[in-house]
Amino acid sequence: MNIFPSPTWLIGCGNMTGALVDGWRSATADFAPVTVVRPSGTPVEGVRTVTSAGQAGPPPRLVVLGFKPQQLGEVAPQLAPYLSAKTIVLSLLAGANAATLRRHFPGAATIVRAMPNLAVAVRRGVTALYSEDAGDTAKAEVSRLFEHLGFGLWTLDEARFGAVGAVAGSGPAYVARFIDALAKGGVARGLSPDTAQAIAVETVYGTGWLAASTRESMDDLARRVASPKGTTEAGLAVLDQDGRLDSLVMEVIDAAAARGTQLGSEVAGSDGLLH
Ligand SMILES: NC(=O)c1ccc[n+]([C@@H]2O[C@H](COP(=O)([O-])OP(=O)(O)OC[C@H]3O[C@@H](n4cnc5c(N)ncnc54)[C@H](OP(=O)(O)O)[C@@H]3O)[C@@H](O)[C@H]2O)c1
Structure with a gap:
């Protein structure tokens, strides 16, 4: 399947970009147009991998930023000379807003922010764009990448992008904690x-599936679980007490x-461009 x-170019291939690659791989994407650029050179199965942008070849149509937000000030000047006026910069960097990214990549055709969550690896992710x-x-080019990885939505403004990220981007970590607490019980x-x-x-998985299927x-x-005066109702009374959950x-x-706000100002200020 040709989606790229x-x-x-994928700049960095750690937890998040690796999860995207896993999702695309299980969607049988053709990785022929893709090059991973990462300093360690750690191979990525089925994807050409190099250690610097200078080795990656002709300027990319799409470049995915998958390093840490704090590295933007260091990586952007190394990368920018290799981009063209046709390059779409797709940033996964939490906290680096569109204006900051634009200042770092003034010559790129367009800047897109994406906030996926880890479940893209199994094609059940949520991605804000x-x-x-x-x-x-x-x-359309960016949508094509994410439509195979679960639920993706373009938000109207950056505040709503942040809101989706706050719930869905970090969400798997919070849900993991809840599962752990349930298991400890x-x-x-x-x-x-x-x-x-x-x-x-399996309980959380089944409940999510049920909720998504019935839309209730x-x-x-x-x-439907808690019959009056029953066991679940007794449990819910504790969970709901004073709205504590x-x-x-x-x-x-x-x-x-x-x-996120703090990170945003750190990232914006890291190169002195804002001040
Ligand atoms: N983790 C999540 O659930 C999640 C969710 C949404 C968004 N994000 C965003 O995704 C980004 C990556 O997070 P992560 O959790 O995947 O981080 P990570 O696992 O630490 O991966 C960071 C990657 O950056 C690469 N890198 C380091 N220095 C570089 C340089 N100078 N040039 C190019 N690449 C460089 C590393 O390369 P090597 O592998 O060669 O060391 C590594 O592959 C962050 O900006 C984060 O805000 C993460």
């Missing part, structure tokens, strides 16, 4: 850790958003 603009300047062709009641984890994972409200779903999750999302 030619040529496509945002651009201030992408035309229909560039948007099973261990405390005599299950082996492996069995407890398998049961907790979460209140209705919970009500809602406040805890709100605090979690606020903390991540605050770090």
Whole structure:
């Protein structure tokens, strides 16, 4: 399947870009137009890998930024000379906003931000997309990459892009913690850790599947489990007491958003361009 603009460069291939590659691979994408650029040169199965942009070949139509946001100031000047006026810069960098990216890549055709989550590896990801300047062709090229990896949506503004990222980008980590807590409950009641984890994972998986299939409200779903005066209702009373789960999750999302803002100003200021 041809989904990659030619040529496509992936700058960095760690957790997130690696998850994208896994998803594209299981969607049987043809990696012929793709080159991974990473300093370690660690091979990526089925994808040409080089250690610097200078070795990657003709200027890319698409370049995916998959390094850490804090490295933008260091990597951008090395990369920018190899891009052309036709290059789409697709950034995965949390906190680096479109204006900051544009300052780093003034000659690129367009700047697109993407915030995928780890579940793209199994093609059940959620990806927020945002651009201030992408035309229909560039948007179609980028959409084609993500439509095979789960649920993708273009947001109208950068605030909503951040909101999707806050919930979905970090979400798998929060859900992993909840699964772990559920499993610990099973261990405390005599299950082996492996069995407890398998049961907790399958419960969350099945509930997500059910919710996605029926599209009912979460209140209705919970009500279908909790019969009046029954065991689940007793458990929910604890979870719901003074809205503590809602406040805890709100605090979690606020903390991540605050770090995102901080990261954004660190990234914007790291090259002195803002000040
Ligand atoms: N992890 C997530 O769930 C997630 C979700 C959404 C967005 N993101 C974003 O994705 C980006 C990558 O995160 P990650 O978790 O994948 O990080 P990671 O696992 O630490 O991977 C970082 C990658 O950057 C590469 N790199 C380091 N220095 C470089 C340089 N000078 N030039 C080119 N590449 C360089 C590394 O190359 P080597 O492999 O050769 O060392 C590595 O492949 C971040 O900007 C993050 O905000 C992550």
